[in-house]
Amino acid sequence: MAKLLSGKEVTASLNEEIRKKTELLTAHHITPKLGIIRIGEREDDISYERGATKRCETLGVSYEKFLLPEDASEEMVLNTIAQVNEADDIHGVLLFRPLPRHLDENKIINALAVEKDIDGITDRSMASVFLGKQTGFAPCTPSACMKILDHYGIDCSGKKAVVIGRSPVVGKPAAMMLLQKNATVTICHTKTKDMPSVVKEADIVIVAAGRAGVIGADYLRAGQTVIDVGINVNEEGKLCGDVNFADAEPVVDAITPVPGGVGSVTTSVLIEHVVDAALLKAGLAIL
Numbered sequence: 001m002a003k004l005l006s007g008k009e010v011t012a013s014l015n016e017e018i019r020k021k022t023e024l025l026t027a028h029h030i031t032p033k034l035g036i037i038r039i040g041e042r043e044d045d046i047s048y049e050r051g052a053t054k055r056c057e058t059l060g061v062s063y064e065k066f067l068l069p070e071d072a073s074e075e076m077v078l079n080t081i082a083q084v085n086e087a088d089d090i091h092g093v094l095l096f097r098p099l100p101r102h103l104d105e106n107k108i109i110n111a112l113a114v115e116k117d118i119d120g121i122t123d124r125s126m127a128s129v130f131l132g133k134q135t136g137f138a139p140c141t142p143s144a145c146m147k148i149l150d151h152y153g154i155d156c157s158g159k160k161a162v163v164i165g166r167s168p169v170v171g172k173p174a175a176m177m178l179l180q181k182n183a184t185v186t187i188c189h190t191k192t193k194d195m196p197s198v199v200k201e202a203d204i205v206i207v208a209a210g211r212a213g214v215i216g217a218d219y220l221r222a223g224q225t226v227i228d229v230g231i232n233v234n235e236e237g238k239l240c241g242d243v244n245f246a247d248a249e250p251v252v253d254a255i256t257p258v259p260g261g262v263g264s265v266t267t268s269v270l271i272e273h274v275v276d277a278a279l280l281k282a283g284l285a286i287l
């Protein structure tokens with residue numbers, strides 16, 4: 001039976017740190033504020049938004065939503081970004097991805113002020129992750145994976161790590177963060193040959209495949225730590241990961257559940273980044 005890596009436990013300790021930081025801000029009459037830009041009505045954007053606004057409320061962070069229709073023009077979106085960039089009271093911005101197909105994602109993302117880019121989506125933020133520098137915020141989801149490994153004292157140095165998925169939001173930055181922790185890193189993707197045997201070699205597996213339950217026992221072995229990034233809704237309407245939990249759990253050493261794993265930590269990291277952005281702006285912290 002695997003050790004359960006509870007996101008709730010990591011979230012609880014992160015929330016403690018966030019509270020200390022908001023107290024410092026309050027002492028300086030500053031309320032940290034999150035700006036949320038959502039284009040359209042995508043179900044997973046809305047569930048992330050619901051989680052984030054709820055967490056804002058419990059942690060004393062304010063927020064403002066900027067909701068645009070699915071068919072919003074590039075000009076409308078760029079105007080909204082200019083508005084949040086200029087808003088003196090907004091410290092960090094969450095712009096949901098992917099954007100609707102008719103929009104130039106690269107142009108829009110890079111219009112966001114880098115100091116407000118708390119989900120590390122701009123090229124400049126991403127470059128700091130790839131260069132191992134702390135000059136911007138790292139994307140929240142791979143950061144949440146690292147927080148879970150740190151919290152449970154899972155040492156990556158010299159270990160074989162496999163990341164399944166190469167998306168700019170999760171897979172690629174996760175691989176760079178594992179490299180920063182001195183792991184030997186392999187990235188698997190849809191063109192990888194004989195993925196099960198590659199994944200079996202790993203000591204640490206980060207799964208961001210983007211498809212429900214696709215990683216089963218044939219990919220896994222005893223001794224592994226498995227971090228499941230997937231948040232999918234199955235036929236019964238229940239949340240499930242990219243790992244087939246029932247198959248994996250009896251085999252591996254440690255695994256994150258879904259729900260209650262990476263997703264809940266991601267939301268806390270997002271709020272921590274808003275608070276950090278407010279501290280940085282006020283000169284109360286340095287990166």
Ligand SMILES: Nc1nc(=O)c2c([nH]1)NC[C@@H]1CN(c3ccc(C(=O)N[C@@H](CCC(=O)O)C(=O)O)cc3)C=[N+]21
Nearest residue numbers: 044045047048051095096097231259260261263264267
């Ligand atoms: N720029 C950008 N960054 C993202 O990270 C991003 C995005 N766009 N677009 C949408 C997807 C989807 N996504 C979710 C995160 C948490 C829950 C979620 O359900 N969270 C629950 C916990 C779920 C659990 O316990 O596993 C909560 O926070 O309470 C859902 C979906 C992020 N994404």
